[in-house]
Amino acid sequence: MADPMRIRANNKDGVTEVRVLMSHPMESGVRKDASGALVPAKYITDLDATHNGKTVLKAMFSGAVSQNPFLSFKFKGGAKGEKVAVKWVDNKGESRTDEATIA
Amino acid sequence: MKTRLVISAVLMAAATTGAQAQDAAAAGIAKFREMLADGNPAELFEMKGEELWKQKRGPKNASLEQCDLGLGPGVVQGAFVQLPRYFADTKRVQDLETRLVTCMETLQGFNAEEIARTPFLKGEKETLAALATWIGGLSKDMRFAVPQKHEAEKTMYEVGKRLFFARGGSHDFSCASCHGADNTRIRLQDLPNLTKNPGDGVGFAAWPAYRISNSQMWTMQHRLNDCYRQQRFPEPKWGSDATIALSVYMGVNANGAASIVPALKR
């Protein structure tokens, strides 16, 4: 089970800003280790952010995104106390979902 | 980092020659760091560290919640800025990492020598990095107050000072070669003067830090180890008196400066 994400969500003037820090190695698959062997690809491919069950952001990541990715975005709506959930899935099929309360 | 590198490379390419290019590069680097500061991956280590402090682990299946970091058993807030210090139970001056290992040994039954021998970034050394990050973070913005009351603490300061200036190795480097003057840099990396208080959030006040260039969380022991490597010195043993003496010297010099731990480094 992957390590948890750190999610912060703040609402101001009808707009919610979400900041997510994900714990993931994001191996591109083209990097070589000290002995010259290719390090296998393991990176987040899809990300889905929802508010009250409704999708507010969908993203497709590639191996070009660096380790422990940080994502920041805004959406119209949301209110203090409501939940924002973020789910990522990687190329190996592993996934992780975490949620945060809008402050 | 790869996508972020593209942005900073574009910023740098936009500049022209000479001093303009250098200013643009410095500005580009500053902007790059600013962008990264919001979402410091060190926060992931803080979360992990808190978990490891409270979790029952080791042969004794106990948590670290009774660990005394100098302010009493279990007192974590404020402890970071008062280390290294003398501990009566071990009769030695200890830094955060060696003190954590003492607790891991006495409370949880781990083998201290084995942890000392484990390479950085592996096994229980990663545990230490996470714990140090979380504990450091709980003193964020507090001012250093590394004690010099006990004779042993004063002695370690004097020993640390001598080690700081000791030139050696194939290149005749000492810590002071890079960290002994104001306003210098190595390549484009600014160097703090560690023979005195270098200011808030600089030098001793900035480790543990997350290093963007290699995506690693580095503690002060790790930083010292790698400094010595670059100085062409042989390896300092992990947790040795040399490493602790240097931390005492730098820490006491930094007294009054605010800690920004966990920091973000290139």
Next chain:
Amino acid sequence: MNKTYMTVWASMALAAVAGCSTGGSGVDYDKLAADVTKASFQDKNIVKVSALTQDENMAACSAANVAGKPLDEAQAKAIEAAALKTIRFPADGKFLGDWKEGEKIAQSGRGMTWSDDAKTVNGGNCYNCHQIDKKEISYGTIGPSLYNYGKLRGVTDPNAEAAKAMVEYTWGKLWNSQAYNACSMMPRAGHKGVMNEQQLKHIMALLLDPKSPVNQ
């Protein structure tokens, strides 16, 4: 904890008790520091603990730093004179090599660390501390700028008699910087075997060849 630490610690504690009345006066901190150094370092790959044995110069310079005072003049002159004697000019009398190779050597910071091996070609580490070619903006400021080095010193023909003194001084400085500044921070590239004769010739060309970008 570890036996090694306890031994050093016990001797430190003893020294502290035996030597001091109040405020630690009488404690031989220099000896303690030497003992701590001995107990704290270990060989790692190509770097041995013996590398820390200081020659007299380095011991004197380190002590001066700790005291916060410059070396006394007589001692400085003696160190410089002894260092001057260690300088070995190129066997074939040719001081300059290829500045293009010199630039590569100046850019490289490799070699002699415990993560290098015996086969690693040592670099000069030059840009870490110095500005050299104006095109390179990633340079350090620990040492003075070397941009226009030859030009500023009036070296239009490095092979001419007029340039001899400057050419020899530059070689000497690279070979053993302490010949001209007792506590120089610059590594003693030739004397300590950091760079070989051929590499030093390339660096000389980078600095003194009128065609080198440094002198444009």
